[in-house]
Amino acid sequence: MTHSPAVTLLGYLAATLTTLSFFPQAIKILRTGDTTAISLRMYLLLSIGIACWGLYGFIIQDGPVMVANAITLVPALVVLQRKISHMLHNRHARRIQQG
């Protein structure tokens, strides 16, 4: 389906904004090392969801869907990895404390 250039531009703007938005969060976490307020459930669901979107884009051969989700998966996985790593570290520290 073909839309007016302005509408297509709005779609690309939307895709660019939502794709880029995940990078500041990953950068903030890599910089501060703080993931306390981050929801593990969010980044679990989000990462699986983005992977499904990417696979969907690949199957239907939709370039933008494939590329946008492949890019978004990187910061999402960075946040998820840091969150899980901190949770495991904290659990380990509590066990040592409790003897």
Added chain:
Amino acid sequence: MTHSPAVTLLGYLAATLTTLSFFPQAIKILRTGDTTAISLRMYLLLSIGIACWGLYGFIIQDGPVMVANAITLVPALVVLQRKISHMLHNRHARRIQQG
């Protein structure tokens, strides 16, 4: 374009997962009141991006795009509002401390 039922299902699964993923983060923040690790830039870009997606869906009359983004905008705005509110509160508290 029509795809096999399995592919369409994958697309709906992806949409459901990424849409739902934002709720646990909003709930966590409303529960704990902690937004320290949350990136303001992420939720600014994300909220504007989701609003653009919703508008795009409305213009091209795509129901799923419109509905998914209208739903996602709610938890995104909750996180953004809490983050901004905490930042303004902290700035105010620092000013009082500094006399």
